[in-house]
Amino acid sequence: MSGMRPTGKLHLGHLVGALQQWVRYCETADPYFEIADLHAYTTSFSDPKAIRDARNDVVMDWLAAGIDPERCTIYLQSAIPEISELQVLLGMMTPVSWLERVPTWKGQIGELGQHIATYGFLGYPLLQLCDIAIFRGERVPVGKDQLAHLELGREVVRRFNYLYGEGKDVLVEPEATLSEFPEIPGIDGRKMSKSYNNAVLLADDEATTTKKVRSMVTDPLKVRRHDPGRPEICPVFALWKIVNPGHVSWVDQNCRSGELGCVQDKADFAAALNAFLAPIRERRVQIASDPGYVERIIAEGSEKARDVAVQTLRDVKRAMKLI
Numbered sequence: 604m605s606g607m608r609p610t611g612k613l614h615l616g617h618l619v620g621a622l623q624q625w626v627r628y629c630e631t632a633d634p635y636f637e638i639a640d641l642h643a644y645t646t647s648f649s650d651p652k653a654i655r656d657a658r659n660d661v662v663m664d665w666l667a668a669g670i671d672p673e674r675c676t677i678y679l680q681s682a683i684p685e686i687s688e689l690q691v692l693l694g695m696m697t698p699v700s701w702l703e704r705v706p707t708w709k710g711q712i713g714e715l716g717q718h719i720a721t722y723g724f725l726g727y728p729l730l731q732l733c734d735i736a737i738f739r740g741e742r743v744p745v746g747k748d749q750l751a752h753l754e755l756g757r758e759v760v761r762r763f764n765y766l767y768g769e770g771k772d773v774l775v776e777p778e779a780t781l782s783e784f785p786e787i788p789g790i791d792g793r794k795m796s797k798s799y800n801n802a803v804l805l806a807d808d809e810a811t812t813t814k815k816v817r818s819m820v821t822d823p824l825k826v827r828r829h830d831p832g833r834p835e836i837c838p839v840f841a842l843w844k845i846v847n848p849g850h851v852s853w854v855d856q857n858c859r860s861g862e863l864g865c866v867q868d869k870a871d872f873a874a875a876l877n878a879f880l881a882p883i884r885e886r887r888v889q890i891a892s893d894p895g896y897v898e899r900i901i902a903e904g905s906e907k908a909r910d911v912a913v914q915t916l917r918d919v920k921r922a923m924k925l926i
């Protein structure tokens with residue numbers, strides 16, 4: 604099980620950090636992919652229209668990246684009320700201190716402001732666990748920054764099974780699968796993120812992508828073409844590793860020797876990146892031409908997901924002697 608918040612169009616970081624792995628899950632597992640709209644409200648509760656508008660965009664990016672809707676279940680979090688009910692039930696036995704010690708609680712408030720210090724945001728990691736547990740998710744592809752959330756979730760599951768399982772595991776303890784490229788740099792060298800406005804979007808056209816690559820930061824000590832560079836600190840070099848690993852040692856050598864200048868390398872990289880993204884962009888245009896298609900996938904997936912969620916919730920309520 605995995606999911607994304609509908610907060611805007613997806614970028615290269617999503618592609619290599621999650622979507623490429625999701626495509627493989629479609630071939631080897633029975634994956635559930637969630638449009639996490641309730642999660643989006645934890646930080647963007649004052650902008651419901653943006654959340655609603657981004658819902659289809661996110662799914663279009665998933666499908667364009669190669670997610671096969673026939674081999675997975677794509678569903679809307681808010682269309683499965685059992686997830687929220689499970690959160691209420693697990694909330695009864697989750698100590699507040701466990702939630703407060705998750706690093707993103709203080710970190711995100713520091714970054715985004717005190718206004719997000721809500722009851723809902725404090726419970727964010729618990730809601731995340733419910734997303735996974737309701738479908739008995741066994742493996743969860745996550746980035747490094749989400750590992751603490753998953754660890755909390757595993758503790759809650761252990762506590763639940765100990766308190767109510769009577770020797771059986773009613774809920775499954777999910778395991779993290781770390782992405783091979785957990786974090787990639789944006790054009791300013793910081794982590795690629797929509798909120799930093801430094802991302803290459805999957806839906807960007809070629810000219811926009813080329814312009815963004817041209818503005819990328821590089822090694823600040825490589826001022827002139829023949830100055831020797833340090834590829835290990837250069838975001839362009841980091842992205843070469845993703846887009847064309849076969850070209851990396853050539854860039855490394857020629858950057859260090861001063862044979863290769865940043866202007867040339869960025870031009871080469873922009874062309875390589877556009878070629879890398881071309882099939883995704885073509886598929887996206889095709890998908891966007893039929894808006895009803897995405898709506899149908901979400902509706903059908905949500906119906907299927909709900910059948911599973913109802914069963915898990917029934918088991919949980921039985922274990923808690925509620926039914």
Ligand code: SF4
Nearest residue numbers: 832837839858865868
């Ligand atoms: S030549 Fe390429 S790898 Fe080297 S510093 Fe310039 S942009 Fe970075």
